[in-house]
Amino acid sequence: MTDDHGYHSAVPFRLLVTAIFIAASGASNVRADDFPRGTIIDDVKCAADATQGYALYLPSKYSPDRSWNLLLAFHPAARGRAMVEKYRAAAEQYGYIVAGSNTSRNGSWAVSGAAVRAMSADLGQRFSIDAERLYLTGMSGGARVAMQVALNNKNIAGVIASSAGYPDSKPRASVTFAVFATAGTEDFNYIEMRQLDRKLASPHYLAIFNGGHTLPPDEVALEAIEWMELQAMKSGRRTRDDALVERLFEKRQRAVAAAASPAAAVHLLEAIAEDFNGVRDVSAEAARARDLSRQAEVKKALARERADDDAESRLLGDIFDLEAGLRDENRRASNLMRLRDQLSRYARDAESTTDSPERSLARRVLRTVTAGASERVDDPQYLQFLQQFGRGGRQQ
Numbered sequence: 001m002t003d004d005h006g007y008h009s010a011v012p013f014r015l016l017v018t019a020i021f022i023a024a025s026g027a028s029n030v031r032a033d034d035f036p037r038g039t040i041i042d043d044v045k046c047a048a049d050a051t052q053g054y055a056l057y058l059p060s061k062y063s064p065d066r067s068w069n070l071l072l073a074f075h076p077a078a079r080g081r082a083m084v085e086k087y088r089a090a091a092e093q094y095g096y097i098v099a100g101s102n103t104s105r106n107g108s109w110a111v112s113g114a115a116v117r118a119m120s121a122d123l124g125q126r127f128s129i130d131a132e133r134l135y136l137t138g139m140s141g142g143a144r145v146a147m148q149v150a151l152n153n154k155n156i157a158g159v160i161a162s163s164a165g166y167p168d169s170k171p172r173a174s175v176t177f178a179v180f181a182t183a184g185t186e187d188f189n190y191i192e193m194r195q196l197d198r199k200l201a202s203p204h205y206l207a208i209f210n211g212g213h214t215l216p217p218d219e220v221a222l223e224a225i226e227w228m229e230l231q232a233m234k235s236g237r238r239t240r241d242d243a244l245v246e247r248l249f250e251k252r253q254r255a256v257a258a259a260a261s262p263a264a265a266v267h268l269l270e271a272i273a274e275d276f277n278g279v280r281d282v283s284a285e286a287a288r289a290r291d292l293s294r295q296a297e298v299k300k301a302l303a304r305e306r307a308d309d310d311a312e313s314r315l316l317g318d319i320f321d322l323e324a325g326l327r328d329e330n331r332r333a334s335n336l337m338r339l340r341d342q343l344s345r346y347a348r349d350a351e352s353t354t355d356s357p358e359r360s361l362a363r364r365v366l367r368t369v370t371a372g373a374s375e376r377v378d379d380p381q382y383l384q385f386l387q388q389f390g391r392g393g394r395q396q
Helices: 019-024 080-094 109-126 141-151 190-199 218-235 242-257 262-275 283-294 296-327 329-350 357-370 380-389
Strands: 040-046 049-057 068-074 096-101 129-139 156-162 178-184 204-209
Touching: 040 080, 040 109, 049 080, 049 109, 068 080, 068 109, 068 141, 080 096, 080 129, 080 218, 096 109, 109 141, 129 141, 129 218, 141 156, 156 218, 178 190, 178 218, 190 204, 190 296, 204 218, 218 242, 218 262, 242 262, 262 283, 262 296, 283 296, 296 329, 296 357, 329 357, 329 380, 357 380
Parallel strands: 068 096, 068 129, 129 156, 156 178, 178 204
Antiparallel strands: 040 049, 049 096
8 A cells, every 4th residue: 555645665764875975985986077067957877877867956166175065855756857946046055966866756665765875875976065964855755755864864964845744654753853844735745744843842844835735935945945054053064154144033033024913923933932042042032922922812823723733633534534434335325425525515615716724724635535545445436526626636
């Protein structure tokens, strides 16, 4: 059985990403002298295995005279260039080499494991990489690859996880790497990412944007890299830069001023207090967050957010229980009727022309139910019913 991202089995694979630094320590005849800077190269074939390749971006000022940050990227459909394009501007500004696998894709963990080993070793041979500044990112199933690599290695500085979390989808209280997570308001993994954020106590951030199951907007991709730079200063992985700290602080303050609600402002202020603690004084922001959160209406709004998340999780669990009951002939007819009625109501909400929390919820539910339905359920009548909603979660 596969999960909603097409990965087979929950058995973890161990990926020795440290091989890039082992390879880099030896002599090499495949250095980067002839690679163009400041432009995306669609497909770099690995010197040791030409069946493996990756899209590549070298910052325009790249030189082997110093070590550079590395961002390894994974797309569920092996679209390495799409991943590199998303982080190109941020990589140029902050000095990251970005490499997006052209072979890792949803399916077998072994395929992704081979891609990571080959790509990381090749990059270590060709380029000057900072062993303390190794980052991973991925979209959907690619995010699960990135998370799995980080969970099995102690030298990963951070992961940017878009639209999916851990390989087993189970939240954790602490990990050894910083996590910047992203999700769209209509993403079928929205609740998973919210639960990841709620549970995780080690350094992390969740950015929610208007949209579906997709890579984040460019400004959020830039925010992710900037957040990683801040975490690197806090951990001692990069030299403290007070001017950068102030610029990022002012940017975050502007976001607070533009917050859509007092509850949203509380979350942003709490994040500022957490993220900048240790590199600048954030006592005023922490105090403001506490004061706001104690106001009666704000307290109710914050409690409602949590209750809504829990209710959505229960709702999905109830739907999956009804699906499981389709295998029981004594319950099949009643369960099928309940599923039809419930999902049809959500379909009507999903078709609304007015953007609202209810419409977003309806679209998330339908997309969650339709994603991987054929792998959860073998009832032809129910599967035929789901086809009317299509991949977008709305009726066709």
